[in-house]
Amino acid sequence: MSVWDDLVGQHPVVEQLRSAVDASTPGGGAGPAGGGSAGGSTSGKMAHAWLFTGPPGSGRSTAARAFAAALQCTETPRGCGHCASCHQVLQGTHADVEVIRPSGLSYGVKETRELVLRASSSPSGGRWQIVLFEGADRATEAAANALLKAIEEPPPRTVWLMCTPSPEDMLMTIRSRCRLVTLRTPPVRAVADVLVQRDGIDAQLAELAARAAQGHIGRARRLATDPDARKRRNDVLAVPRRLTSVGPAVIAAEALVKAAEAEAKVTAEELNESETTALRQALGESAKGRMPRGTAGALKDLEDRQKSRATRVKRDALDLALLDLASYYRDVLTLQLGAGSDLVNSDLSAELRTAAESGPPEATLRRLDAIMECRERLEANVNPLLAVEALTLALRI
Template sequence: MTAWDELTGQQSAIDALREAAADPEAMTHSWLITGPPGSGRSNLAFAFATTLLQGDSTGADAEHTAALVAARTHPDLAVLATDRVIISIDEVRQLVSHSQYSPSIAPYRVIVIEDADRMTERTSNVLLKALEEPPPRTVWVLCAPSAADLIPTIRSRVRTVRLRVPSVTEVAELLERRDGIEPALAERAAREAQTHIGMALRLATDADARERRARTLALALGVNSVSGAVLAAEQLVAIATDDAKALTADREEEERAAALRSLGVEPGGAVPAALRASLKALEEDQKRRATRSVRDGIDRVLVDLMSLYRDLALLQLGAGLDLVNESIRGDLEVASRESSAQQSLAALDAIALARRRIEGNVPPTLALEAMLISASGRAPTLGSMS
């Protein structure tokens, strides 16, 4: 299996990058890969990086390079990925400095920035200087949901490769082929993840994640009063928090253990006072990441609720289209008869408003309360919070 096999439904993008890698004379040194969340932006970036770093090598040498890229330890690969709200200017300055070195063992030095849309304008301008005059064997690969998420001057200096939304069938086939998932579960996970590849894999392999999603939908369907909306909002935030903890707990434990080993502290041993500052810095970084993870978890809850009300609207309008939540069709049919298409469409508007409010730092519980009250048809949308 090659790095390109991690992708699905993106043949035109794969062909464009493969052709560029095969022709050094026509090679572009600054790339932007765009596409919706879960479409495979990062996977495509690292498949491209693998091909560039492999060069003409074959057999065991090519496999060794692919393994180093997969582990993010190749000496000519630099990666910037953040779990925080923004990418800091110091992180980009460090990458720019790194980009000036010639590659040590590969034909190119490749620098990948995931979530490049999280750069502020000031930080973007630091990167811009490096993109204007890149060293001859340095390749920048930026990833973002849309080209519009980057400043115009950066957009003008990159070659853009756009990804499309893969189909349920394509994502399910990928899970079966790559991860050995049973076909029925792969199809359900792909559908309920709305073809987000990473989330589909999680739903297919994590029973707790599936159970949390089912609870989210059940809570929303069960709201029939203002007090019920308030209680449900609290529980949805708790679900998002639990989901975030599940994603980060193992990683944080591994990071702490690795830090202690690097400091020469035995497991269970006391940390000398002189070394506590290093651990505190790690803990602060983990706290910032946890905050971002909870926000992402709340947004996943809202995306799941959008699929719920979308399905209700389809049933109420008799559209005859496939449901995202086919596994609970019976419950949806009952709920669709107890409300109207107008209410379901209003609920979708309320969810979009809740997402904007949370981005504007409205407390998530309050935003969810207002959304659920509006979605249940118990009160008009609470515009005073906008």
């Protein structure tokens, strides 16, 4: 067992990070960050700023967390996975590793300045003061500029680990000062093997879930273990065959939005419950559920953050539903062009072949473009129902 075990199908990344951990040993030092990929000349060196990039579900945060644990590890080989430091980092309780997960749609400059100030302190017991910034692409322009100043002149024992889907999501001036770690979409077979070996999932169901999730490990696990999640996805994939006229198209749009909201509600409630319980206990909740005086403000702040996060979770869930819908038309296009690639939705192969025979590839491409345009509209804060109604009407043409 080691901290790298949860990185599925990312062998080049593991080797890159292991080399950096070895270079960070006393006497190894930590040179300037600089840009570079797994194959670059600086890939084996330690740096003060790292940018973890890759498609959703590839394991950006998992890789960054494993790297943080290995950097703080007190055993040999580093990143053992069983020492106290590794355990604390992986559980999120290490005093010298701060994990930032933006709860809302953006991360502001005030929060960033406070973060930079905390990051400048010396490690209290670990080897490094580490900041793991998930969703760093949510930083506002002013926040990114504040972050840039910290990365340009970091304290000698501070390490920044930032996670974004793409390098282009960060300012060029930040990218140029970071060591780049590029993760790929894990192979379907590797994801299915993880579900079988670690979660005890039936091999056939694991294969279907891994293929449907398109390499997104967390979603594959949810699809494999949660029948309701599979049903919601099936409802999304049923949209194309429901677009028989304008009326059904509008109804299908409403169903699509509601399915995404149901998915988001499950996710948000799971997060909210654990957070609220932990905070109430930390504030001194009595056995009868009563809270001490003066704690209402802290609970209200948490509630506000959770409401802000709920908005983001709903948007993300709807975007995920649109990607599922795009996978349907991707399969149709694959069949129309005779590409020979494996189908994402192999359990719908008969329906997909019928759809492929009913029109030209150009029409399928227009439908895929309509889905991408809908995603852009949602990103621009267009009303979700209006945006999806426009999409379903475009899909039926």
